[in-house]
Amino acid sequence: MALMMGGGSEALNESERADLDAIEALKVSGAHELKEQGNQYVKKGKKHYSDAIDCYTRAINQKALSESDTSVLFANRAHVNLLLGNSRRALTDAEEAIKLSPSNFKAHYRAAKAALSLDLLTEATSFCQAGIEQSLDNDELKKLLKQISLRQSQRENRDAQAAKALVASKDLASAIEDRGLKLGRAMYQELTGLKKPILDVNNILHWPVLLLYAEVMSSDIIEDFCETETFSFHLDMISFPMPFLLLFLLNSKF
Known part of the structure; x- marks a missing residue:
């Protein structure tokens, strides 16, 4: 088999090109095989999730697939990280998947789920909305967006109640002080x-x-x-x- 030449060397001949094409084809085939192995490990359950992540990682490191296919690998790894509760890693993988293929609505969904788990509600909303733009009839994304909106409303209500309680507490303290009253230690x-x-x-x-x-x-x-x-x-x-x-x-x- 012909060897690869360094920079400044003569152009490759047909035999060398054929060798490189064969090597590249093997890498592509190997990456696809690793992807399928990872998928099978996911189906086997939690005990095999780490094996699935390893397969997806090795497939990514082959750097042999198209951006679209590599996006799927990152989205798949994000999915497994979500299953394991690794929300931050899942978000990082999902964001990488979106960069490689903005039309990957599954990556948007997983990014939104990870962001929601991290209580990043603004980011979660953005991921959901972007995903719906890519898949207008996606019920899972719409359902997730409702969950995020509900969480946002609950947070706003809690913040409003906390702010109201703080004001009331300050007003009470001022009223007691204005009356020249002193409070002792709570008893009974x-x-x-x-x-x-x-x-x-x-x-x-x-x-x-x-x-x-x-x-x-x-x-x-x-x-x-x-x-x-x-x-x-x-x-x-x-x-x-x-x-x-x-x-x-x-x-x-x-």
């Missing part, structure tokens, strides 16, 4: 739970108030004690324990 949370003071829209504070009856080992809680109200306003709604009432009466002055 086993009785009060997570109840906290609230500042209403009229800038009025509402407090949870705990009543402890040490003599009878009992308690009551007023969940909403408005700062503009007096204690007597709530008396009719409190069920004092009988022993406490007797002690109260015995110690009261008539």
Whole structure:
């Protein structure tokens, strides 16, 4: 078999060209065979996913296939990486597949899935939309786009609620400070739970108030004690324990 000549050498003769063509054909055939082996490993299940990735990688490294066929290899490897939970690697492979063949809608789909797994919602949306442009009737891409839109709405709602809670917390802290009040360490949370003071829209504070009856080992809680109200306003709604009432009466002055 004729040897390949370095730069500046004479033009190849027909025999040398034939040898190179034969070598190239073997590389192409080998790459296709590796691709099919990879596909078979995927079908065999999770235990063989690493073998599938190895086959696709070796086929890519042959650098013998067209850009379109190589795009399929990257998209296939992205698919296996998704199955393994390797979202970042899957995204990298899918993006490479798209560069090689922008019409590869499966690559767009896998890029979108990987981006969604990484919570890259803007990128996921773009991949989905680009994929739908390549395959207008693709139901999987449309379904995925709806999932991404739902996730985006949920994120926006969470962000809005968090921002609202932050503003409310700052307003409450300012209201307490303006009144010259100082808060101590939380006590008796086993009785009060997570109840906290609230500042209403009229800038009025509402407090949870705990009543402890040490003599009878009992308690009551007023969940909403408005700062503009007096204690007597709530008396009719409190069920004092009988022993406490007797002690109260015995110690009261008539």
